[in-house]
Amino acid sequence: MSCLWDEVLAVLPPRLEDLRLEFSRTVDKSLVFLLRQIVELLYEGQDIVKCLQLSQTIIDFSWEKLNIGTWREVGKEWRRVYSHGCLFKAVCLCKEKTAVREAIETCDMGLLMGATILDNILIRLVKVLQNHKTTMKRPLEDAASHQEPSRKKPSVVPMIQEIRTAMAVPRVRCPSLEHFRAQYLIPQKPVILEGIVDHWPAVRDCKWSVDYIRDIAGCRTVPVELGSRYTDEQWSQTLMTVDEFIEKYILDQEEPNPIGYLAQHQLFEQIPELRQDIDIPDYCCLGAGDEDEITINAWFGPMGTISPLHQDPQHNFLTQVSKGTTSADVANIQQHCKGQFMVVGQKYIRLYSPEQTAKLHPHPTQLLHNTSQVDVENPDLVNFPEFELADFQECTLRPAEVLFIPVKYWHYVRSLDISFSVSFWWT
Template sequence: MALLWSKISGLLPINEAQFPLEFGDKVESSVLDLLKRSRQQLYSETASAYCMLNAQIILDISWEKLNKGTWRHVEKEWRRVYSYGCLFKVLALCHEDPSPEVIQQAIRTCDMGLLMGAAIMDNILQALVQILHCEVRKATREEDQTVHIYTKKMKIECPPAPLIKPTMAVPRIHCPSLESFKTNYLLPLEPVILEGIIDHWPALSNHPWSIEYLRSVAGCRTVPVEVGSRYTDEEWSQTLITVNEFIDRYILSKDEVKALGYLAQHQLFDQIPELKEDICIPDYCCLGEGDDDNITINAWFGPGGTVSPLHQDPQQNFLAQVVGRKYIRLYSPEHTEKLYPHPTQLLHNTSQVEVESPDEELFPEFVKAPYLECVLQPGDVLFIPVLHWHYVRSLQLSFSVSFWWS
């Protein structure tokens, strides 16, 4: 473990004077004093227990700030304070011959900083978690092989796909030119399935995404998960668990538990660069107004039966199917009144109707709204035009990646 600390300490500035702690007046002087004390302890012979105590105080104070009011009103300075608290805690945990359990705790602390904090010191928490994750993967190589053998034998149910009438099917086109896509689909805002445009992704070719692969590159990482079959259900909730726990509890479990694992925005790919390297932003996104930094990448991973209720999004969307199949239904925004959006501001972009079993007495106009539908297969990319209503149901274990762009 001395080698582990050597790798970790190699990420730090060589002395206290070069360790940056610059904050504006939003952060109280008492908190800044705590941060400076932690920095001083780091470069002295202070016992880890005292370093841990000080780090936890910083985390407790900043956590209270992060959870006061709505997230968009949280000062970035306090998110940076939280990240520093996570950094000091990880360093205290790893300084004195950490056990495998303590290393797992350190990884979770890094992930919390990456999820809730803001980047500090050239994103040092990301560099730290990569070192710690490599240590875990070395220590559990035999266990991973056992899991690989077990999951290889898992039979994932493959129910028959819904019958799609040709007159209602989303059209398919193979590798259109940029100009053809722009003229025929982007400008008129027409849905289309693009075939052959992601066949080169490592996620589909070099090392196809599977339960075994996800365990190996992300199993011990803590991620945000939405629990419940759909976000409009009363029992729907959010939690933070490891990818391994999610797989064991909701993917491989034989219980009749259904959960939607939605790793919001691009957090999964920011946390786990190995997965981000397995995908590429579709070339067609260059037809938008912004650059790659303005494209939001979302990960969708969950068992069969999970549902995204009929809803609309304020941006263009490429939905790329990597694993499994999904049934999708699309409605043009011109038929919004027939789709009965929720009256509340929070869910105004979501329909009240159960798409595949509508209550015709409550929502009589819904059955009159025309729609297109499809079954998205691995390698397919569905273009969902801005504000087009879409309903999604996973037919089996599924992993999709969506790209939101303007």
């Protein structure tokens, strides 16, 4: 573990005076004093226990500041203070062999709730810690290796949604930029693009299985949405590790089981190893914004998760990457489905043009004004009779396919299987 400690210290600036703690007047001078005291304790190799206590004090105080009012009202300075507290706590924890997992969790909290500091030092620290994660086995991993798995859901052929030919979204394979711009972008028409992400390691090498996700990010803490759709009264959000999410919401076959969905835009910043497996589609260059203005979102969840009918203020390339199978699932599929053509990791999607908005009955509240009140596949035609008259298109999006959803286009999504999707929002 001394080797880990040396590697952790090497992540910090080489000299005490290089670690500058400069904040605006919004941050109490007493907190800045505590931060400087922590830095001195770290660099001079003094009382680590006291250093850890002071770091927790910084975290607790700044956490209160982060939770006053709405998130957009939180000052960036307090997010920077919180990140510094998480950094120093994580470094102190690395003195203890048994606390490495907690150190990673602390870094993740700084990445999720704080602001970027010291040239993304939290990302670099996590990378060092994960190189030592072989000492951190997943819960019950030893026991599971000596018995047959009992909690994995049986592999099943996903339900195929029958698509009506007259309403089907058109498909085109590797169109030129000019063709895509003229035929779909300018007239604002949805289309499924085939073959444009075949070169992604996530697609080409079939990397994104449950096994791979757990290996890369199992011990990382991420936000998880609980509930089949965000309009449900029971819908909520929580933080848990990727391992906990997969165990409880992907592999656990106990019923009834509330649906958990990993959906966030920070995942690829938080876990850059996953970002290396994908690329921004070339067609985004046709937009007015720069590449660094493109928002990349991750969507990972079980069969049955639903995105209610809604619209977004930007264009969207929704990419279905793969089914999140374990190696055991794949072997089971191959054993029982020989000779059959199987498509896995699918999503059913229905689209309505902005011209149909009045028939879709958006919520009257400002918070949900971009979301329809209608349950698309079980509509209440008594209260929403015009919905039946709305024209729509539909498709089943399969692995390695990309759906172009024009800005303000209404779309409803239902997962037909365990799946991992990536969306690119661009203007």
